[in-house]
Amino acid sequence: MIHPSAFTLRQTNFVWCIAAVSVASAGFALLAFVFVQTSHPTSASGGIFPTLPARLRQSKPLDFPFEIALRLDAHGRAHFAGTPYRLHQQGQADRLRQRLADFRAIAVDAGSRSSVTIIADGDAPHGDVRTLLSLCAQVGIRDIQLR
Amino acid sequence: MISLRHSTHASNLILPEHIAVFVDLQGNIQSGETTFETLTAFTKFVESRVASTGHPLVVEIDAPPILPHRQIQRVIEACYQGRAAAVAIPIRKVE
Numbered sequence: 001m002i003h004p005s006a007f008t009l010r011q012t013n014f015v016w017c018i019a020a021v022s023v024a025s026a027g028f029a030l031l032a033f034v035f036v037q038t039s040h041p042t043s044a045s046g047g048i049f050p051t052l053p054a055r056l057r058q059s060k061p062l063d064f065p066f067e068i069a070l071r072l073d074a075h076g077r078a079h080f081a082g083t084p085y086r087l088h089q090q091g092q093a094d095r096l097r098q099r100l101a102d103f104r105a106i107a108v109d110a111g112s113r114s115s116v117t118i119i120a121d122g123d124a125p126h127g128d129v130r131t132l133l134s135l136c137a138q139v140g141i142r143d144i145q146l147r
Numbered sequence: 148m149i150s151l152r153h154s155t156h157a158s159n160l161i162l163p164e165h166i167a168v169f170v171d172l173q174g175n176i177q178s179g180e181t182t183f184e185t186l187t188a189f190t191k192f193v194e195s196r197v198a199s200t201g202h203p204l205v206v207e208i209d210a211p212p213i214l215p216h217r218q219i220q221r222v223i224e225a226c227y228q229g230r231a232a233a234v235a236i237p238i239r240k241v242e
Contacts, residue, residue: 123216126210127212
């Protein structure tokens with residue numbers, strides 16, 4: 001006759017054994033999943049998301065141009081980064097041209113395009129707009145938007 | 148020299164058409180012999196040119212230097228409403 005306490009001990013060992021086997025199986029399944037994913041033929045660099053690196057390699061960097069907005073007021077002043085330049089004064093027009101040239105040089109060094117947006121006041125004379133367009137063209141800026 | 152007229156590739160070229168307009172001090176738009184007194188009439192003119200040729204249309208806008216930029220803005224908007232491909236403004240050389 002088996003003593004009740006002995007039966008309880010054997011049952012407890014059986015439960016522990018089942019739990020250990022379950023944990024081992026789950027671990028093995030997880031290792032097998034990771035192995036299959038990392039050894040996928042389309043995944044040269046490994047990883048559990050094999051298609052993502054391939055797509056990243058095919059992607060091209062976005063080409064963002066160097067942009068700046070020039071505001072032209074009704075009094076013949078062009079504002080470059082907050083600094084006003086009077087277009088009708090030769091010295092200030094030359095300084096504005098130099099700043100535009102520096103801006104373009106930075107863009108060229110970065111291997112990017114340079115873009116200028118001219119935001120002209122409705123009362124600004126058309127001659128001032130043309131002067132500003134001419135300054136941009138002189139330093140080689142071709143991507144110009146006029147508003 | 149390769150003549151574009153006889154080149155086999157010439158048929159694949161889409162050359163933009165170009166028209167020049169002048170905006171006078173009264174805001175009238177002149178194109179050749181034609182004067183458009185309203186922007187609506189000019190917009191329809193641009194639309195008809197684009198539709199008839201099927202080519203991209205570039206509109207060159209010239210105006211007196213003292214004309215307020217607001218007048219040019221109206222003409223530019225009319226050009227794009229008429230489905231012009233681009234607008235060009237002739238520039239003068241700054242000494």
